[in-house]
Amino acid sequence: MKVAVIGATGYTGAELIRLLSMHPKVSDLFLFSRGEEVELEKHFLGLGFAGKVKPLEELTKFSPDFAFLALPHGESGRYAQDLIRRGVRVIDLSADFRLPLEVYDKWYGPHPAPGLLETAVYGLSEYFSEKIKTARLIANPGCYPTAFLLAVLPLAEKALIQGVIISDMKSGVTGAGRAAKREMLFGEVAENFRPYGVGGKHRHLPEMENFLNMFAKGLRVIFTPHLVPMKRGILGTIYLSLTTDVSLEELRKIYLAKYQDKPFIKILPDGQLPETRAVYGTNNALIAVNKEPGGMVIVTVAIDNLGKGAAGQAVQNMNLMAGLDETCGLKNTGIYF
Ligand SMILES: NC(=O)C1=CN([C@@H]2O[C@H](COP(=O)(O)OP(=O)(O)OC[C@H]3O[C@@H](n4cnc5c(N)ncnc54)[C@H](OP(=O)(O)O)[C@@H]3O)[C@@H](O)[C@H]2O)C=CC1
Numbered sequence: 318m319k320v321a322v323i324g325a326t327g328y329t330g331a332e333l334i335r336l337l338s339m340h341p342k343v344s345d346l347f348l349f350s351r352g353e354e355v356e357l358e359k360h361f362l363g364l365g366f367a368g369k370v371k372p373l374e375e376l377t378k379f380s381p382d383f384a385f386l387a388l389p390h391g392e393s394g395r396y397a398q399d400l401i402r403r404g405v406r407v408i409d410l411s412a413d414f415r416l417p418l419e420v421y422d423k424w425y426g427p428h429p430a431p432g433l434l435e436t437a438v439y440g441l442s443e444y445f446s447e448k449i450k451t452a453r454l455i456a457n458p459g460c461y462p463t464a465f466l467l468a469v470l471p472l473a474e475k476a477l478i479q480g481v482i483i484s485d486m487k488s489g490v491t492g493a494g495r496a497a498k499r500e501m502l503f504g505e506v507a508e509n510f511r512p513y514g515v516g517g518k519h520r521h522l523p524e525m526e527n528f529l530n531m532f533a534k535g536l537r538v539i540f541t542p543h544l545v546p547m548k549r550g551i552l553g554t555i556y557l558s559l560t561t562d563v564s565l566e567e568l569r570k571i572y573l574a575k576y577q578d579k580p581f582i583k584i585l586p587d588g589q590l591p592e593t594r595a596v597y598g599t600n601n602a603l604i605a606v607n608k609e610p611g612g613m614v615i616v617t618v619a620i621d622n623l624g625k626g627a628a629g630q631a632v633q634n635m636n637l638m639a640g641l642d643e644t645c646g647l648k649n650t651g652i653y654f
């Protein structure tokens with residue numbers, strides 16, 4: 318397969334290059350970014366792919382089978398239009414095609430390609446695989462919503478959750494992208510731990526609620542993200558109330574049954590809890606379910622924001638679209654030490 322990565326100089330672009338260069342079915346990799354032609358970074362030398370990142374203006378000269386858009390929201394939509402018109406199947410890592418128009422406009426501003434919204438399929442691979450297989454345009458989910466939805470949907474779809482779900486999440490700094498920002502300087506981030514977007518202000522809240530409500534109506538989410546001084550990883554601690562008393566053993570059985578044929582989702586045995594280093598560099602999600610003495614359920618979840626939270630899930634979606642095994646090129650235990 319011929320594959321293009323657009324936004325190849327960013328963090329998710331780099332992770333896509335890493336994954337696609339090891340993918341057994343990818344024969345050609347075309348890389349694009351804005352500005353002048355640039356050399357590939359030294360990490361990627363010797364991988365056998367033609368060496369330079371080309372200016373985006375040259376994209377029209379290439380006809381890949383798949384194109385990954387690893388661009389800021391608002392920009393992706395502009396490039397998706399032309400690619401789709403030319404018959405290229407597109408996987409967009411930005412938020413441009415994840416939400417209904419009125420919700421997008423409220424949180425992100427005017428939509429760059431509203432005419433394409435109907436075409437897009439939300440790329441949460443474990444829940445929408447049938448639609449993903451035939452899709453022309455994938456809206457790859459946000460990193461926090463991926464972790465949240467994988468952790469709560471098994472209970473939501475059985476109508477076992479009531480009221481408010483508290484979603485307390487922590488992310489490494491690559492989640493913020495590679496562009497220079499003062500609040501992401503080493504001096505601001507190292508030896509520091511801070512919340513942000515508190516009080517319903519983070520743009521992943523509507524994404525969480527929108528897809529949660531496809532499976533269970535009337536639930537509300539309180540989402541508080543935090544920045545942790547590590548490079549990669551998301552850890553979520555999610556508190557929820559049940560509609561009826563269900564034992565911990567039964568709850569675990571629900572998760573195990575739901576994900577038994579989903580190779581990237583690992584339900585941890587009693588006594589084990591997710592941690593970010595166990596998913597570092599992988600497409601895996603680790604989930605543990607527990608109950609506190611008052612009966613509330615605590616679901617903990619770990620993913621790599623650049624893996625299952627972005628590039629890994631995007632490649633998993635490409636595999637599904639291409640009729641390949643969804644694990645093709647993605648089996649990886651990560652780095653233990
Ligand atoms: N980082 C993460 O963990 C996740 C990110 N995402 C989403 O994926 C997308 C990419 O994120 P990420 O890789 O982190 O971002 P980065 O900031 O690291 O990279 C963005 C890329 O887009 C290019 N770019 C920036 N502005 C423009 C523009 N106006 N026109 C064309 N190209 C532009 C950059 O080029 P240049 O090098 O010239 O700046 C770079 O190649 C974003 O939409 C993000 O929200 C989704 C899930 C997780």
Ligand SMILES: CC(=O)N[C@@H](CCC(=O)OP(=O)(O)O)C(=O)O
Pocket residue numbers: 410411412458459460461488489490491492493494521542544
């Ligand atoms: C640590 C950090 O800053 N994380 C980012 C996550 C954004 C992201 O990856 O998601 P989108 O694709 O929806 O932009 C944030 O909170 O904005």
